[in-house]
Amino acid sequence: MQNSLTLSKKKRALHLPVTKILPFLLPIILILFWQVSSTLGWLSSSVLPSPWAVFQDGIKLTQSGELPKNLSISLYRATVGLLIGGGIGFILGFINGMSKTSRLLFDSSIQMFRNIPHLALIPLIILWLGINESAKISLVAIGTMFPVYINTFHGISSVDPDLIEMGKSYELSKKQMFFKIIFPAALPQILVGIRYALGVMWTTLIVAETISADSGIGYMANNAEDFMDMETVVLCIVIYAILGKISDLVAKSFESLLLDWQNTGRSNA
Known part of the structure; x- marks a missing residue:
């Protein structure tokens, strides 16, 4: 029995590093293959520069201060747009999920606007707000509002009725009902x-900064395209991919943290 427990612990100890390495295995293989193909001349630098050339370009732009400046501007636009759009989406989803009257009054109109591609609004937003920061932030806000709205609305409106009845039987107030039953x-x-x-946020920002901007990562890519600077174009694409992955990891961390009670409940079951 003791030997089997020791063996099980050893397997778990080996399994943990493997699970941490596996997600990075395919990207590492692709980058190595990309570098080897460029070194051996299988891949022309005019088509796709090598990872090492892209990395060197990133170092050069970082030392000049251009990359940190534009990266900070893009992060600012993305964060503010997400907070505004996500906040509005959450409030509307909460109100419509909790109130049948509000749902009948507003949900149909919101769903109609949700089906309009938000990137199609770019000409209208430019006419209204120009090409300053408010236009880009507004576009990100519109793009991020609807995913948060539809999931908040669906989550609140589809809470198990048995849980609601249980809360009523315990004579919970409306505030207690929301924070102890509905919201969890x-x-x-x-x-x-x-x-x-988060994914929509970066997609929207790329387009907004490419079309009408004089700063940001999208602007860097667009400017580099005009000068046929392939290293910077690829660098900007890689940066967007990294930012997207970091955003996803942050979201997953919040899920693990805020939904820890679910895992605890399953383990105790």
């Missing part, structure tokens, strides 16, 4: 909406 039950769905909104 809807939280997994809300977090899914936030995670999806």
Whole structure:
């Protein structure tokens, strides 16, 4: 019995490093293959520069201060747009999920606007707000609002009725009912909406900064394209990919932290 427990612990100890390495295995293989193909001349630098050339370009732009400046501007636009759009989406989803009257009054109109591609609004937003910061932030806000809204609305409106009845039987107040039953039950769905909104946030920002901007990572890519600077173009694409991955990891960390009670409940079951 003791030997089997020791063996099980050893397997778990070996399994943990493997699970941490596996997600990075495929990207590392692709980068190595990319570098080897460039070194051996299989891949022309005019088509796709080598990872080492892209890395050197990143070092050069960092030392000049251009990359940190534009990266900070993009992060600012993305964060503010997400907070505004996500906040509005959460409030509307909460109100419509909790109130049948509000749902009948507003949800149909919101769903109609949700089906309009938000990137199609770029000409209208430029006409209204120009090409300053408010235009880019507004576009990000519109893009991130609807994923948060639809998931918040669905999460709150689809809470198990038996849980609601249980709360009523314990004579919980409306505030207690929301914070102890409705919100915890809807939280997994809300977090899914936030995670999806993070992806929409970066996609929207790329387009906004490419079309009408004089700063930001998208502007760097667009400017580099005009000068046929392939290293900087690829660098900007890689930066967006890294930012997207970091955003997803942050969202997953919040899910693990806020939904820890679910895992505890399953382990105790």
